[in-house]
Amino acid sequence: MADRAARGQAHLWVVQRITAMILALAVLVHLITIITAVRGGLSAREILARTQGSEVWLLFYVLFALAAGLHGAIGLRNIAAETLGWRGRGLDFCWLGLGLLTAAFGIRAAFGLYA
């Protein structure tokens, strides 16, 4: 008798846990890259040399942006529900939309570095 709302909430939970696992690795790679990049004398040319035309970096940052956008939005949804009492399926879709929008900004930036 599981209603669809409860199933959707459980799926949001699963997405948040999986994105957390992705972020744990992605943030690590990101930080190591920052440290390495700074040591190499941080410049736009140097960054573009690494990312332009590299499918691996594109894939990495698309995944990173997607995980960050969704993870953050679901977290905000939970905070809003528990502290402000903002609940409901309509709001869930708003949060999902916000997460995907945030991710879209990140993905656009990743494309900018790739192209």
Next chain:
Amino acid sequence: MEQLKVSVWRGEDAGGFARYDVPARDNQTVLDVVTHIQRELDPSLAYRFACRVGMCGSCAMTVNGRARWTCRTHVRKVVGADGALELRPLANLPVIRDLAADLAPFFDKWQRAQGFFQPKDAPDGAVPDEFAVVAPGSKARREADAGIECIGCAVCYASCDVVAWNGDYLGPAALNRAWTLVNDARDGARGERLDAVAGDAGCHSCHSTRSCTERCPKQIDPSGAIAGLKRTLFWESLLGGKRHG
């Protein structure tokens, strides 16, 4: 310290504290204090108890800000240096009067979490032909054993922040009971039960802050049980595991 200074909640949700002086004794439980007040000082005081030996789960109250079973709580372990004792009804529940909380929402949620055994072999109530063979050392049996001694005192429910934030949340005791049944090989309602405990009103709202586990007078670990439900639902929703049947 010869007198305990006892503040007792009087009235319903809107009420206030009344002060009573109760003689301190060497061996005295909080329930003894409440009984003394009702018998000797103010017969109009409402409270609830039955067995007095930690079996029935009736006498839980908020003692100095913390939910406890009062029949097994020694005064000397919880009293302040000045002999102050503050008694309230359990939190997160409507107050009937004085120290008696209304446990109806608590038990309604046990029902909603499908916290009742539904025999697999005999849905019509007939006696099954064969006994189920459950190895005492099996993982499922040990998981069920860990949570089976719940006396339904609602101490965990009153201690849970998520219940305070979300009135629909099923709470630690109901979810713990559901987990014992999910691990019961003889039960036939595994799928329905896992559906009933999923989502924001169920296990997925738990923050694992473990107040329930810390305060359970029976040393049960509802927080661990809820984690078990989350784990089971995670893998079954990811791998499309067979929940029904």
